[in-house]
Amino acid sequence: MRMTVVGGGSTYTPELIDGISRLRESLSIDEVVLTDPAAERLELVAGLARRILARGGHPARVTATTDLDAAVTGADVVLIQLRVGGQAARIGDETWPLDCGCLGQETTGAGGLAKALRTVPVVLDVADRVRRLAAPGAWIVDFTNPVGIVTRALLDAGHRAVGLCNVAIGLQRYFARLLEVAPERVELDHVGLNHLTWERAVRLDGVDQLPRLLDRHAADIAGHLHLPESVLTRLGSIPSYYLRYFYQHDAVVEEQRREPSRGQRVADIEEQLLRMYADETLDEKPALLSERGGAFYSEAAINLVASLMSDRGDVQVVNVRNEGTFPFLPAEAVIEVPGTVTSGAVAPVKVEPVDPLYAGLISHVSAYEELALDAALRGGRDRVFRALLAHPLVGQINLADQLTDRLLSANRQHLAWA
Template sequence: MRLAVVGGGSTYTPELIDGFARLRDTLPVSELVLIDPATDRLEPVGGLARRIFAKQDHGGEIITTTDLDAGIAGADAVLLQLRVGGQAARQQDETWPLECGCVGQETTGAGGLAKALRTVPVVLNIAERVRRTNPDAWIIDFTNPVGIVTRALLKEGHKAVGLCNAAIHMQRTFASLLEVRPEEVHLDHYGLNHLTWELAVRLGGPDGPDVLPRLLEEHGDSIAKTVRLPRPLLDRLGVVPSSYLRYYYGHDEVVEEMGTRPSRAAEVAAMERELLEMYSDPALAEKPALLGKRGGAFYSEAAVALAASLLGTGTQAGAGTDSGRPGQGASPSVQVVNTFNDGTLPFLPDDAVIEVPAAVTGAGAVPLPAPAIGPLQAGLISHVTAYEDLALDAALRGGRDRVWTALMAHPLVGQHRDAEALTDRLIAHNREHLAWA
């Protein structure tokens, strides 16, 4: 089996490599191609990847290349984990929105829109080249903003599924608190990418008993710390919001906090420099502990489980997965993914991309029937879905008016003076990445 990783020079990649090595029975990779135009990153990452495979006695070959077409040729699946503009663009995304009193964040708000505008055209170009080279290959999108990028891919008819590590991270967190194996925990995880709630935590499978009330009662403080929201808020909601909900539920407090400390982008950039230096050490043959602070926890497990299900290999161990089931057999693997709504949430259009548990086979992902979504969650999901629709239109067709309209629609902006000022800043900081600007 041949897999290709676009953005293979990312400092995330050793996490992915470690998962491929450990879970070789689930996903038997014979060739893994790391594709990246930045050779200063690709070579140290590729070298460490080879040493990880060797240390764990994995017989697969790791290939590094800057040639996209050569790298994706013959691939059974292509994983996308690229960052257009690099950490420098992220630093901007997290900085200029604060000048207008708005959250500066790389996947939501004005910064998230900037990232979508830079990213969607690049990803669609890559996907079209994958389709020309190998139309049967699956595209697994880990590139943020995952919901908007995956929607762009699916609307263009590509064989794509979006992936985020948020659900598998919460699954592992709850499993640890319950002292059970992760595969025993199924999440009623519903919403949009980076806008989700754990509505129930079920033991044993999708129909198992809901132990979320018990978790909140016995471990509420720990869970609140994990999602960075106040314990009283979780008790009042009776559900567990994603940590990204803090930008909505505590916007002004978060903006004030962001103005008093270095940006996450600055922290990550410093971390990446240190990681790349570590990766260059020929004695290093495992992912370093520092990588755990980079983000993307359990990304490798989620990626392996999803790829195995789509390609029909091995057994799964992903978020909410019934362990031991064949990837393409009579019983599909249940995993949390980003895919078309298709009536799952009745208050959204069918072509909205939602993040929900789905039955995954070689034919793709089919969302499981959803529980009733309360108006507090449904209202915000609908609001952000409308923004994502306008954001995708701006990414595909460009133009200042479309950018302004998308910002007006975002619940973290929504005021015309802020939208005007943010539009000017977004275009000024991203002009080199916007063909229409």
């Protein structure tokens, strides 16, 4: 099998390669093709990738190329993990919204919209090349944020695609540790949109352990999510970390104004990692990579690709068409829920009705995502303004106008229509 990684020059890539090496029984890969326009970074990452596979005795060869068409030609599966504008654009997403008293974050709020506007056209161009050049029936797995919007763009354009995020698998592993059991025994009732999800049940061998977890570990879980313990006990569910941006917006903004942005921290980590990758004696992912983010991405990606390739029909948390799963959303909306994965399709499983407390916010953000995608596809200041006005973290005319001006000023070089 030939797997292509678009954005393969990311310092993140050795995490995926490590997973390919460790999980070879799950997925047989003959060639990993890494493609990235940053040739120098690409060679450093590819060199480490080869050494990791050699250390693990994995027979797959690693090819590195800046030629995107060559990279996707004949691919059986294409993983997209690109970042348009690099860490500099991310740092912007996390800082200029603060000028207006709004959240600075790369996947939601005004910064998340900026990332969507930069990203969607590039991903669609990649996908069109995959459609022309990849192997018949090739799958696209999108890990590029904002995953929900990007996946919706891919599906609306008729591509064979599914979105993936590491939040669910990270929580599954975390709960398994608290319960002192193997992760495979833990199943989540995970519902919502990408980066807007709640765990309504944590089942161990089919029996819900959420009440037990909240009774015994509420303080630990709250600390893990950076949320007040009272939120968990009052909700009776476990929100994802990203819900703090909605539940504690003003407090987070004050934190962000006092501290360096996460993007700056990641940029510093990346500089250190690239220096490490240049060491030809390094043949394993360095411990510092865990601070880069994306824990358990490799496991999530390998498990999903294995099911897509071998028609296992198992259930994994994915970003997929709603198709009536949430009756309060359009069928074509993209949601994040457990889905049945086969070689022919990925379909959401039936879930219990969603509490209005969650459904209201899901509906609100889903409507924003539809407007965000329209702005990404067709451009125009008015469409950007409409998307921002619709976002629950903006929602005021003056704020939406100010944020629109700042967004366009900061991103003009990445927007063909601006």
